[in-house]
Amino acid sequence: MEPAPGANVPKKPEETEGETVLSYAYVQDKQFVEVLNARTWEENSDYGGLVLQGACPICGHPDAIDVFVPIVIAAFKAGAEVSKEYAECQCGENHNPPSGKSGCGRWGLVSPRVGGG
Numbered sequence: 111m112e113p114a115p116g117a118n119v120p121k122k123p124e125e126t127e128g129e130t131v132l133s134y135a136y137v138q139d140k141q142f143v144e145v146l147n148a149r150t151w152e153e154n155s156d157y158g159g160l161v162l163q164g165a166c167p168i169c170g171h172p173d174a175i176d177v178f179v180p181i182v183i184a185a186f187k188a189g190a191e192v193s194k195e196y197a198e199c200q201c202g203e204n205h206n207p208p209s210g211k212s213g214c215g216r217w218g219l220v221s222p223r224v225g226g227g
């Protein structure tokens with residue numbers, strides 16, 4: 111069967127606006143930690159702790175980071191030592207992760223900090 115005129119015009123390969131989706135890699139990432147360390151954590155008095163939420167510094171997708179540290183905020187502000195928290199990208203984008211995993215896989219240990227010094 112002859113293709114209709116114009117039917118075999120090669121289509122442009124699919125470009126998602128010049129953006130390639132990063133492939134999943136479960137690696138500890140220095141940049142991931144640096145960016146998250148610079149972010150300010152939210153105080154959550156309902157749960158009694160600090161919350162860090164936001165986009166992943168590596169893949170840039172929203173709702174990727176969600177870390178909660180149970181802590182007495184007043185004590186934290188007074189200089190109490192807090193151990194670093196494990197943070198991992200869990201964005202909703204498909205990075206072809208292994209089953210049971212989500213996000214781009216980048217992770218790191220982040221130090222909680224709050225605004226206002």
Ligand SMILES: [Zn+2]
Binds near residue numbers: 203
């Ligand atoms: Zn992502």
Ligand SMILES: [Zn+2]
Binds near residue numbers: 168169171200201213
């Ligand atoms: Zn990510």
